Amino acid sequence: MAPFKLSPTGLRFESIDKRYGGLYALRRVTLEISPGECAVLAGRNGSGKTTLLRIAGQLVRPSTGKLSFPASGADSSGNVRPGYVGHSTMVYDELTAEENLLLFAKLQKVESPIARAEDLLREVGLYERRASLVRTFSRGMRQRIAIARALIHGPSVLLLDEPATGLDGLGISWLANSLRELNRAGCTIVMSLHGESEISALATRAVRLEAGTVTADTATGASLHDILTFGAA
């Protein structure tokens, strides 16, 4: 999954506001995620989790505030490109699994794109279906190709928006294992989740968002369990 030597990278959100018309999706969010952390964003639908992740992924520009990627390693050069796994697969249904990964590998100037694509397909267990159109994939397989796509360029930061949605027990176990391995290899992970699960158990940090602001953070003493289960009561 992460054959490259990852240079640990963190995320720093400084006073991030995001306005849509008159509505604030995010309000004065200041947050620092250390390199190598596995952080969970918890919150109800509409609390701003997706917006924050999309800003972290540099898909959305904040209205005010700054996003940066402080690196603990020697080189903190130029562009950090986080891997992003969203609600959609972000791959083409009309192309095969292989073609999709090759496309994104070539676009991002990955070395030996063909070999890299093959490796990833094996890692996510889709090698046998590499020549099948993504349109034919099950929900679990779609999630796996989505993750493969996010990882194709060997990112040191991985962002996932409710990655467990629609996955069955096996799928969730697979996801938890993969994320654990990645985190161990030094990949910083930030993901939004609902409730407690095998995946939330990986968290070294949790942050709760309500109506666009941070209302609880394990870094300032809140308990992981409370943050993850506050809405369930």
Place this chain on the structure above:
Amino acid sequence: MSFFSNTVVLLSKELRTEFRSRELLTTTVVFILVVLILFSFAISPTTDESREFGPGLLWLAILFAASLMLQPCFLREQSNDTLSSLRLAVSDPFSIFLAKLIANTLFLLLTELIMLPFFALFYNVPILPELPWLILVLFLGSLGISVTGTALSAISAQARMRELLLPLLLLPLLTPVLVVSATVTVSLFEREPIVKGKGIAFLAVFDVIFLTALWLFGEYLLEE
């Protein structure tokens, strides 16, 4: 340099996707054919009239067909949010546009070349003598349609009623292309060299202006 290689990679993706299903090409060819036939029912031209009105009708048919063909351009990037993954993967967002507009121009041109023999047949126009010039006009006109159509497709994909909106935005904008291309095409069948020179230069200018505008403003079209 990665800009050019990105464009090539994306272009081959666009071409591969289309040639696999050929849905855009077939529907566009059939649409133009149907429109041309319907026109001749509506107008019932004499042989001379055919020659005079034919080119204008051909270009009108091309414009209508294009405004339908270009709708899926950015819409199809919405179903799986592939627009986001493209934006993340490329260094310059203009490469996304360039790849799409080159692909669209090629599809349009291919459609037109397929249609040409039918057009010559139904409207009694001698296309062979001035074929190179004809292809040049078709190319420049199609390029103008693609550049503007690709840009506006990105805009209309983000609005409501997007299927109706694209033609409404695109057709008035393309008036110069319709007028000039039709006039030049007519003159090609009547052999007036002065007309074609100026007309072709005009189409080239149109293409350059909008290509430049797309280059300058493209990234904002893709903003979220």
Place this chain on the structure above:
Amino acid sequence: MTKRIILGGAAILLVIASAYAAFFIAPEERTMGLIQRIFYFHVSSAWAGFTAFFLCFIGNLLYVWKRDQKYDWLAVSGAEVGLAFTTVVLITGPIWAHPVWGIWWTWDARLTSTFVLWLLYVSYLLLRSLVDEPDRRALLSSLFGIFAFLDVPLVFGAIRWWRTQHPQPVIMGGQGSGLDPTMKSVFFFSALAMHVFMLFLVAERYALEKMQTETDFLVREVEA
């Protein structure tokens, strides 16, 4: 507030004065008689409309660059007022043509181009009505507005060239062709009056848009 009242007062006075001048000071044209006087309103409305569209264009550019709402307010005001003046042009054209030529419309180069201009800005407003989120609406319509304005000289150029191929009766003769000095003065005075009137309307529309946006914002703040 007082500035607007002064502007409004000045606009009304100037318009009344220019109407008076058009009817009583300008000499009667030899061949066409009374109906020719509509020229003062027709052409000056066209100029004022065009300037309003230019203001829209400036608003569009500034919005894309600075993302400040007020530029979008300017843009929509320019577009709506410009459209109003352009509608006047399209109505006065046929009103002139009918007594003189016996037909309502001749596809005259300038009038046809004006019609396309009108369609472009109707599309602009239509696009705005189909995007709900204010920032998105401002950005998308600004980008379309830029493309539309770049298209305007191309539309006028293409149609004029097309008309040289197929000459037709021209509405109001060549503009400024052999205008008597008094007529010229009356015309420029009308143009001035129309511009002041246009600026007044833009200012009012801007104020309205500003108030509307601020009210919406307050309503949302209260509801949140």
